[in-house]
Amino acid sequence: MQLRLIKPAELDQAARLADSIFREPGAISMKELFPLIFRPGLSHSYAAITEDGTVAAFMGLVPSTIKTGDAILNVFSIGAVCTAPAFRGQGLAGQLLEKCQAHAAEAGASLIFVSGDRSLYTRAGCVPFGGTQFAELNEGSAQALAAAAGEEWTLRPMQPGDFFAVNRLLNERETGHVYTPGELALLLGTEAYAGVLGLAQRTLVAVRDGSIEGFAAVAVPAAADVPAPSTATAVEWAGQPSAVAALLAKAALCGGVGALQVPVPWQERGLLALLREAGASLSAGANSGTVCIADRAALLRQTEGCRKGHDLSSVQDDKELISLLFDPASPLHTSDPSGESEAIPLPYMSGLHFI
Incomplete structure (x- = not known):
């Protein structure tokens, strides 16, 4: 058994293995949902390959860049982790995870994000992280949110001609993944997170005085498949808080949607204030998935410009450092009379860039 970087010619086989584990017959293939993992090119993913060339286990590893304030974090994300039934119990996933962690450290990444929290990852140092307010809009709170957002917005489906304006809004966020135009177009089209949830993605924009000032992608039930109101989920958004609020309210009030869940990172105070004032239910939790440190020195170097006076000299434990x-x-934070958090903000990880 070889444990190594997967070759481009082996990616189709890895996708079929992932489909057999994660997708129902007839569902959209993992190859289509996650092109950043399965498309040919410079792959960072690892696999366990038998002597006859069979992909026995696979672990997708995808690089990305996160902007947070003035800092740029080079990170990896792990997903589509699967082992064929005949090869389970041999510790292949754990060995692949070690390979991925070494690969990320050698590449100069600071963090590795994982979409899961099973013991495979927690044993390897992956921990919950960050802070998120989980809002839920029902009909009443959605109507109140729409009223608070104002009537100056023209709300409509995103069109191809809106692309550069939407890309600008996403990249102007204080915190978020940095998208190239090509990558954003790919991720908008593949609708990965909505597909995983078994929902359809709607992308909307808010226009004022001829200018696009808000964008939202929302995973909603497909109308033909919904006998009764169901739960929708906001996937990603950007722009003026009131514009985003108007778009979320519109999505929540669409036919077939009984409630809209909105996972709002703690730093988006403007949107949170609007949701709270509209009467949306809010509950606090962590970010999506888990994270581990790829390289401590790289993490300290990449976060140097946005740390708020932390004394890290005595922090040896990775879990404490992430916290x-x-x-x-x-x-571990010191008291701050201003009430401002000392934490470095991160985007919610189950968005357009979900791996």
Whole structure:
């Protein structure tokens, strides 16, 4: 058995293995949902390959860049982790994870994000991280949110001609994944997170005085498949808080949607204030999935420009360091009379860039 970087010619086989584990017959293939993992090119993913060339286990590894304030974080994300039934119990996933962690460290990444929280990852140092307010809009709170957002917005489906304006809004966010135009077009089209949820993605824009000032992608039930109101989920958004609020309210009030879940990172205070004032239910939790440190020195170097006076000299434990840097409610923070969090904001990881 070889454990190594997967070759482009083996990616189709890896996608078929992933489909057999994660997708129902007739569902959209993982190859279509996750082109950043399965498309040919410079792959960072690892596989366990038998002597006859069979992909026995696979672990997708995808690089990306996150902007947070003035800092740029080079990170990897792990997903589509699967082992063929005949090869389970041999520790292949754990060995592949070690390979991925070494690969990320050698590449100069600071963090590795994982979409899961199973023991495979927690044993390897992956921990919950960050802070998120999970809002839920029902009909009443959605109507109140629409009223608070104002009537100056023209709300409509996103068109191809809106692309550069939407790309600008996403890249102007204080915190978020940095998208190239080609990558954004790909991710908008593949609708990965909506597909995983078994929903359809709607992309909307808010226009005022001829200018696009808000964007939202929302995973909603396909109208033909919904006998009764169901739950929708906001996937990604950008722009003026009131414009985003108007778009979320519109999505929540669409036919077939009984409630809209909106996972709002703690730093988006303007949107959170609008949701709270509209009467949306809010519950606090962590970000999506887990994270581990790829390289401590790289993490300290890449976050140097956005750390708020932290003394890290005595912090040896990785879990404590992640809490100190990224958890707004971390008990390791010093008291701040201004009430401003000392944490470094991160985007919610189950968005357009979900891996």
